[in-house]
Amino acid sequence: MSSPSRASFGSKFGIIMAAAGSAVGLGNIWRFPIETGQNGGAAFILIYIIAIAPHAYKKLSSHPFWSNIGFIGVLGGSLILCYYVVVAGWVLKYMFLSLDGTLSTLFVPGDASGYESLFGNFVSSPWSPLLFMVLFVLMCHFAIAAGVRKGIEKLSKIFMPALFVILIVLVGFSLFAPGAQEGLSFLFHPDFSKLTTGSVLSAIAQAFYSLSLCMGCLCTYASYFGKDVNIVKSAVSISVIDTMVAIMAGLIIFPAVFSAGISPQSGPSLAFIALPGAFQQAFGSVPAVAYIVSVLFYALLVLAALTSAISLYEVPTAYIHETWHIRRRYAALVVTAVCLMLGTVCSLSMGVLGDLHIFGKSVFDFLDYFCTTIMMPLSGVFIAIFLGWVVKRDIFMDDVTNGRTLRAAPAGVIHWLLRWVAPILLLAAFLGVLGVI
Numbered sequence: 001m002s003s004p005s006r007a008s009f010g011s012k013f014g015i016i017m018a019a020a021g022s023a024v025g026l027g028n029i030w031r032f033p034i035e036t037g038q039n040g041g042a043a044f045i046l047i048y049i050i051a052i053a054p055h056a057y058k059k060l061s062s063h064p065f066w067s068n069i070g071f072i073g074v075l076g077g078s079l080i081l082c083y084y085v086v087v088a089g090w091v092l093k094y095m096f097l098s099l100d101g102t103l104s105t106l107f108v109p110g111d112a113s114g115y116e117s118l119f120g121n122f123v124s125s126p127w128s129p130l131l132f133m134v135l136f137v138l139m140c141h142f143a144i145a146a147g148v149r150k151g152i153e154k155l156s157k158i159f160m161p162a163l164f165v166i167l168i169v170l171v172g173f174s175l176f177a178p179g180a181q182e183g184l185s186f187l188f189h190p191d192f193s194k195l196t197t198g199s200v201l202s203a204i205a206q207a208f209y210s211l212s213l214c215m216g217c218l219c220t221y222a223s224y225f226g227k228d229v230n231i232v233k234s235a236v237s238i239s240v241i242d243t244m245v246a247i248m249a250g251l252i253i254f255p256a257v258f259s260a261g262i263s264p265q266s267g268p269s270l271a272f273i274a275l276p277g278a279f280q281q282a283f284g285s286v287p288a289v290a291y292i293v294s295v296l297f298y299a300l301l302v303l304a305a306l307t308s309a310i311s312l313y314e315v316p317t318a319y320i321h322e323t324w325h326i327r328r329r330y331a332a333l334v335v336t337a338v339c340l341m342l343g344t345v346c347s348l349s350m351g352v353l354g355d356l357h358i359f360g361k362s363v364f365d366f367l368d369y370f371c372t373t374i375m376m377p378l379s380g381v382f383i384a385i386f387l388g389w390v391v392k393r394d395i396f397m398d399d400v401t402n403g404r405t406l407r408a409a410p411a412g413v414i415h416w417l418l419r420w421v422a423p424i425l426l427l428a429a430f431l432g433v434l435g436v437i
């Protein structure tokens, strides 16, 4: 749906890097190992891989009800952005803490209390997390204000290859850590006894989150693709890259965690409390290696967070730019202002605003819950029904096969899945999360 007046990506490599940049994010390196740790290791990964298979969509709108579905994406993407930048700010801070050696000096074998108080004091203090969040938001702002080609595409083409190189180096180090064997078997031997309905639902939610689905990001990026881009092939490449990165992150994290004797189920604090010590424990016999691993790991997280946050930023920016007919730069300013305001509330909800609760959850937890467990699957159900039942099959097939120049079979299968499988599965996941079934 690109017209000559609209922005567009310049190359196929740029398209894949930008879209993979959206998908590969904190979800792969921070969230995926936590979820895997808490839901039975490889068994969770199996369900996750089954869940990522059937989703690829492109926005079309006719009836006002259906065009409003796009708005769920704009709203959801914007809300995710507001708490995503808070965690991204923590990651930025931890990159500096590893660079200046703080993380290595705090290491006491078998005692994580130093890291615990460092993290606890940091996130609950009012100013420091805000400062890093603002820094991160400004980086996103300038990337977005620079434009689709000069900002998003250019940065993705640099950041994503850098991210892959760092990943490979870290996996290399990790395979030599003393606990590597145990970590690998946790990751690759499924423990089906830990797999509950809850973990299946978590795997579906994680697949959605990790692939940036239903929040308008890929839809907005796809609108910058040229007509000749093979959507099915691109969707497959992005899913493969995203899953590989998540598994490689597991390969980095679990050997270190096992060699330090930490429970793989330690939850969201894993990256900030357990891992800094785990890296020291696993590689401490050669301090330079422990230092390099720690710096590279947080740099990896910063890169991953940046490309994903940029894609989240683009959704409301493009929306404002196109709906209000104001310049992209000013649209980005509006997004930055709103993001800073809501992000500030989220950040402070870890400390001074800790007593502010919405449905019994802190602002941060509520936003995460609301976006990933309610808005994403709900938006998914509507998108699947829209593409499977409302849009004429011919239009869908024409679009996905680039005007019938590509093979029809994959598009036919996707259409069938969107019609018969996706709505039911997603509705079940949604009702399951709400505890209705």
Ligand code: PFF
Pocket: 022, 023, 024, 025, 026, 027, 028, 077, 080, 209, 210, 211, 212, 213, 214, 215, 216, 217, 308, 309, 311, 312
């Ligand atoms: N996929 C990103 C990650 O794995 O961190 C997070 C994300 C980006 C979720 C964009 C949703 C989204 F629309």
